[in-house]
Amino acid sequence: MSALTLYNYELDENSYRVRLLLSMLGIEHEIYSVNMLPGREEKSPALLALNPCGTLPFIKQDDAVIFGAEAILAHLARNHDAAGKWLPIDGPDFSATMMWLGFCAGPLQAAIKAREVAVFAVGGHLERLKADARAAFRIMDDHMTLRQIEGHEWFAADYPTIADLALIPSFALSRDFNIDHEEFPALRLWLRRFRRLPGFITMPGIPDYH
Amino acid sequence: MTMTSQPTWSPVALSNVIDPSTSTGALVDGAELVVWRDSSGKAHVWEDRCPHRGMRMSFGFVRGDHLACLYHGWQYDTAGQCRHIPAHPQLEVPQTIRMQTFAAAERNGIIWAGATADADPTLLPAEIAGLVPVRSLYADCTAAKALKGLAATPLPISADAPTVEAITENYISLTAGPIRLLVAIQALGKEKIALHLMANEGAPVAALARYAQALRLTLETAPAEAA
Ligand code: FES
Numbered sequence: 001m002s003a004l005t006l007y008n009y010e011l012d013e014n015s016y017r018v019r020l021l022l023s024m025l026g027i028e029h030e031i032y033s034v035n036m037l038p039g040r041e042e043k044s045p046a047l048l049a050l051n052p053c054g055t056l057p058f059i060k061q062d063d064a065v066i067f068g069a070e071a072i073l074a075h076l077a078r079n080h081d082a083a084g085k086w087l088p089i090d091g092p093d094f095s096a097t098m099m100w101l102g103f104c105a106g107p108l109q110a111a112i113k114a115r116e117v118a119v120f121a122v123g124g125h126l127e128r129l130k131a132d133a134r135a136a137f138r139i140m141d142d143h144m145t146l147r148q149i150e151g152h153e154w155f156a157a158d159y160p161t162i163a164d165l166a167l168i169p170s171f172a173l174s175r176d177f178n179i180d181h182e183e184f185p186a187l188r189l190w191l192r193r194f195r196r197l198p199g200f201i202t203m204p205g206i207p208d209y210h
Numbered sequence: 211m212t213m214t215s216q217p218t219w220s221p222v223a224l225s226n227v228i229d230p231s232t233s234t235g236a237l238v239d240g241a242e243l244v245v246w247r248d249s250s251g252k253a254h255v256w257e258d259r260c261p262h263r264g265m266r267m268s269f270g271f272v273r274g275d276h277l278a279c280l281y282h283g284w285q286y287d288t289a290g291q292c293r294h295i296p297a298h299p300q301l302e303v304p305q306t307i308r309m310q311t312f313a314a315a316e317r318n319g320i321i322w323a324g325a326t327a328d329a330d331p332t333l334l335p336a337e338i339a340g341l342v343p344v345r346s347l348y349a350d351c352t353a354a355k356a357l358k359g360l361a362a363t364p365l366p367i368s369a370d371a372p373t374v375e376a377i378t379e380n381y382i383s384l385t386a387g388p389i390r391l392l393v394a395i396q397a398l399g400k401e402k403i404a405l406h407l408m409a410n411e412g413a414p415v416a417a418l419a420r421y422a423q424a425l426r427l428t429l430e431t432a433p434a435e436a437a
Contacts, residue, residue: 149416149419
């Protein structure tokens with residue numbers, strides 16, 4: 001079996017999601033740096049032949065390609081986490097993990113788009129996206145407020161899952177599009193907790209404190 | 211910066227959401243503050259502005275008993291005096307490089323910021339024993355509207371509006387049956403407030419957190435001119 005290759009762009013938030021899990025699970029991999037800006041290489045014929053969506057990130061191992069951040073996270077957790085915790089496959093932990101993974105692919109997209117508009121100057125209605133991103137963060141903060149009251153530290157289970165990992169980057173990067181952390185005290189505590197997990201890595205926009 | 215139109219003490223956060231050696235930003239009537247705890251857990255409130263190039267100190271990090279700026283790493287001690295400039299490690303830092311500081315106090319599970327560095331601690335609300343944290347609620351409305359909403363909304367379990375008692379101008383107590391909810395009101399800016407909620411021990415905290423969530427919807431959707 002050939003090495004797993006991640007096609008990614010350093011400043012792309014979804015690419016960071018995958019790099020983060022690769023690091024936290026200690027998965028050996030190679031990186032292909034795509035010239036997303038300004039080159040739009042992900043839309044080039046060569047890369048479209050691999051990922052017809054023309055999106056980043058995607059991974060390739062032997063002849064198999066998986067695109068879509070959430071799918072890649074699930075794939076990596078299912079195949080590389082012997083303890084089966086990052087993607088719990090049974091009971092309510094599975095359901096809650098899938099629900100919040102869906103939230104990442106749904107309401108939280110506003111935050112991802114808002115950052116793209118603010119940082120990459122791509123087209124989009126920044127104020128509307130910011131309002132939607134704030135609404136998404138509120139849903140998350142309300143959830144974590146109740147989780148904390150009930151004695152839980154993570155979104156979906158009593159241990160971190162790919163739901164936490166998928167949600168973290170948007171909140172950690174929210175200052176890129178001018179949403180501060182002050183209004184979300186439960187998310188601040190959760191982010192601090194997550195940052196202390198083994199294998200955590202940052203990306204530009206997330207301070208390293210060193 | 212002056213905050214003369216403000217109460218002497220403004221709530222800025224629930225005590226339990228700021229761990230030792232961490233910092234956060236807070237707004238009081240438009241003024242940007244940084245609230246941080248040193249490694250011993252003592253809370254400090256400063257203007258959220260680094261004397262070097264004006265960057266926000268709330269983006270920074272705590273190193274021992276110093277708050278460090280994220281940008282060029284200047285470090286300030288608990289009195290707000292600059293102690294270390296990484297680009298000039300040998301330099302004896304001039305006394306003039308210091309933070310604008312405000313008084314900070316903890317009372318009834320809440321961190322309060324003084325309007326000045328020497329705000330009178332006897333003006334803090336009286337101590338109430340046996341409180342537990344519920345949550346902070348951030349809402350886009352005026353303090354007046356929040357007060358109205360709080361007075362009109364039944365607390366969990368009971369059906370009637372609560373009994374309201376004003377403790378100070380920005381601190382009220384709501385009572386209904388076995389529940390006592392203490393609400394500290396932070397005016398962030400125009401039509402932006404935070405309510406910091408603590409309850410008596412034994413109160414249904416999760417139900418109160420849900421009550422607050424529902425209250426925010428009321429405060430932000432009801433027409434502003436409704437009496
Ligand atoms: S702006 Fe704070 S150290 Fe330069």
